[in-house]
Amino acid sequence: MERVPPLEGIMSPTKTEKTYRLIINHKYCKFATCEICIGLCPVKNLVIKNNQVTDLGLCIGCKLCERYCPDIAIELEEVNESGKTAPTGE
Numbered sequence: 001m002e003r004v005p006p007l008e009g010i011m012s013p014t015k016t017e018k019t020y021r022l023i024i025n026h027k028y029c030k031f032a033t034c035e036i037c038i039g040l041c042p043v044k045n046l047v048i049k050n051n052q053v054t055d056l057g058l059c060i061g062c063k064l065c066e067r068y069c070p071d072i073a074i075e076l077e078e079v080n081e082s083g084k085t086a087p088t089g090e
């Protein structure tokens, strides 16, 4: 009988070769009554630090925070090898 791989191995987010940078517009962010992005991030990359949403540099580019932020306060950019950034295409 064929063995079924553990679900955890399939569902776990994996770090890709790409690097991502988050632009967080703190002027629009209402973290005190929100924190949606913090709850959604699969790699716990977003935390409240110094009274604002902060990127810990672990982003895997899933775009959940960008998509579901009700105040459009997060923008995701892909950083290429030369350090230049480009929109992620959405």
Ligand code: SF4
Binding pocket: 024, 028, 029, 030, 031, 032, 034, 035, 036, 037, 038, 053, 068, 069, 070, 071, 072, 073, 074
């Ligand atoms: S989802 Fe948007 S508004 Fe809510 S805490 Fe995150 S960045 Fe701020």
Ligand code: SF4
Binding pocket: 022, 037, 040, 041, 042, 043, 044, 045, 046, 058, 059, 060, 061, 062, 063, 064, 065, 066, 076
């Ligand atoms: S894009 Fe995904 S992995 Fe990156 S910070 Fe947002 S929710 Fe987390």
